[in-house]
Amino acid sequence: MKFISTRGGEKVTGAKAIVQGLSANGGLFVPEKFPQVSKNELEEMLSLSYPERATKILIKYLDDYDEKELLSACEKAYAKFEGGDPAPLVRLDDGVYMLELFHGPTCAFKDMALTLLPYLLRKGCDICGIKEEILVLVATSGDTGKAALEGFKDADGVKITVFYPSEGVSKMQKLQMCTQEGGNVNVVAVKGNFDDCQTAVKEIFSNEEYNKKLLEKGVRLSSANSINFGRLAPQIAYYFSAYLDLVSSNQIETGEEIDFTVPTGNFGNILAAYYAKQMGLPIRRLHCASNSNKILTDFLATGVYDTNREFYKTTSPSMDILVSSNLERLLFEISGRDTKLTSKRMSALKSEGKYEITSEELEKIIQTFDGGFANEETCVEAMYDVFIDTGYTMDTHTGCAMKVAVDWFEANKKDETKMVIVCTASPYKFPQDVLYAVTGNDVKDSFKGIKRLHAATAMAVPKCLQNLRDKPLRFTKTADSKKLFEEVLEFLK
């Protein structure tokens, strides 16, 4: 399988696509064609474990990797999840299921990909004949940084440095990162907000002199952000696995179409669902859920993607995004894989903050996708209603998805298609907001929030958050955004 860029030019192997991350002209790597999974193959996957199912899907794209080794890497990655099943499906009601993707080491769905990425990246380098040590640099607004640190902790031949804005992550997120264990990790606070931090890290990636200096030291830079195909591929697997679980628990017949509702930020998670559909998984509709930053809801209604709007800070921070980078991959498919048109739209986005697709293209998109959003009140209401009616507690991101799913049920009363709602974070990751939603109580302290939430819901507290309070702080440094390269050199000493 070869990969091409959404903006034309390159054609590379899977290993190269992962190692390089982004094509030279700024485009995103996409598979030359979608590998297919037949009904027979689906049925054969029914009896497999999660790592085995994931391997079957991944190897179709990454056929330059060794299947046995990939399986062993998947087994190791998914053994880090609590409770045995890394992607359990919980039945909420007749026809409504919660796909819980938050049982990994950092309690958010990003663990599904970031526990496996170190293997895909290191092995990818070996396949490409790259001998240097890899240094992964991450600028994070919160969740990705911690998930990347956990994923890369003590991985062979790889080091990682995470930069986070000193004024821009929650107390819990900061604690999670600053207590990080591992001999190959570094965490630095950067003075300023997320944009300052991201810009400074981008400058290191694009500075030729910096990169040359590092290569002389035997170090090559790499990134772990969500446009890397190595982040996308492991996410396709859980859509298959959820479907298979519905079949094996007799909720559906093989071949029956189902819907997914996905809380969406950078459009990575929901794009993986679209890829699964393109591979032949019987998916009918994908419901794209946003918070008050409802740029995708508006796009799906009008065909205009316009970032010239107010930005809201919400209680679902991982969805506070105005530029959904992975949408480029969908635009590419919908345009009939037109690289010129995709490039043109992406440069319009850069220069004017806006682009528009044709009505024929929008028609094609809405055959599969629809969009909706929750504001702060309707998110809380959806979380509360489900808690009261069923006893199920969800986090604020999943709460947005729940609101969108409930709106769909209201508008389509006779619809009997089964609905899977994708749960992206543990409720304990946002304890104060979730506590407020289900009990109306406000507490100031996160740990008190965890305690109260446990008392209110009796839900087990994940180990990684429970232990946090007693862990020693390892990283306390704050750096000027102009001095990040010095920080990198210092760490490599």
Ligand SMILES: *Cc1c(COP(=O)(O)O)cnc(C)c1O
């Ligand atoms: C990252 C994240 C999202 C958004 O996922 P995308 O792939 O960026 O659409 C939603 N919820 C949580 C909890 C996340 O961490």
